[in-house]
Amino acid sequence: MLLRRCAGKVVPFLFRNISTTIRLSAEDLFVHRDSSDNNAQTPFEFTEPNMARIAALVQNYPAGAQRSVLGAALDIVQRQIGWVPISAMHKVAEILSIPRVRVYEWATFYTMVKRRFRGKYHVKVCITTPCMIRGSDIILRAAEEATCCSVGGLSPDKMFGVDTVECQGACVNAPMFVVDDDYYEDVNVCDVYNIIKAIKAGQIPPIGPQ
Ligand code: FES
Structure with missing residues (x-):
């Protein structure tokens, strides 16, 4: 057990600042909890x-x-x-x-299965190693700020949902993020703001390497 000195006493070290990585709500990946809009009685029929x-x-x-x-x-x-x-x-x-x-x-x-409503546009930022060493943490912050949406949440107008994902198979053009089915690769912070701004304006920004 790690110990530390506090007010002259030796006490257990309860909080270790090992990493500044944000909390990613990983439980969402594998746990279902009934809610008012997602339960066994939620109406659904295929067209x-x-x-x-x-x-x-x-x-x-x-x-x-x-x-x-x-x-x-x-x-x-x-x-x-x-x-x-x-x-x-x-x-x-x-x-x-x-x-x-x-x-x-x-x-x-599979993280491509959205088990809750993730906004009209689902923004997924890759945080696996190649993207991470190319600055995915900054890209994620930019995506959150541009969409007014914290990771795991929805923007106030429900237009965007932001999530982190593992490798999307575009490592050669890291860092990258995805909006629904569209890949935006080799992005910098300005690209993120411009792409989200274009989507807000109803446009479809050019996909692929930026
Ligand atoms: S690590 Fe990001 S696309 Fe592969």
Whole structure:
């Protein structure tokens, strides 16, 4: 046990300043807690076109291997309503005839599954090593400031949600961040402000290396 001297006494060292890394609310990645808008009774039904898409995808796999469509089905949920409530996971399990836990496993492993509403535009800043050594902490702060949104939260107008993510496979152009499906690579602080400003103005900034 580490000890320190306090007012002349030796006491346990309870607070160690090992790192200044911000708290990332990692529990969000794997824990579901029922809320008023995300519980087993939250209304969710696939639209007819989306049901047809899932049925077509199932045909791509051998009989009995319909679980292979799981990732695509969750992606379809997300594109239909913007995020994936637990009731939609249950619907996917029902349609694919697989245990609910298989859907939970998938949805809690992959960070691209938004298990709560993350704003109209979901800003994801990569903080894995190559991006980190190229200044992802500064990029993250700029993203928070430009969107008026703390990591893990929503902006007051619910336009943006900001999260940290692990490697997005664009390390060669680190640091980078993602807005929904669009990659913005090799960014500096000014790029972050300009990209968010353009999105606020209803524009789609040029994607890729900046
Ligand atoms: S570490 Fe950021 S994209 Fe790979």
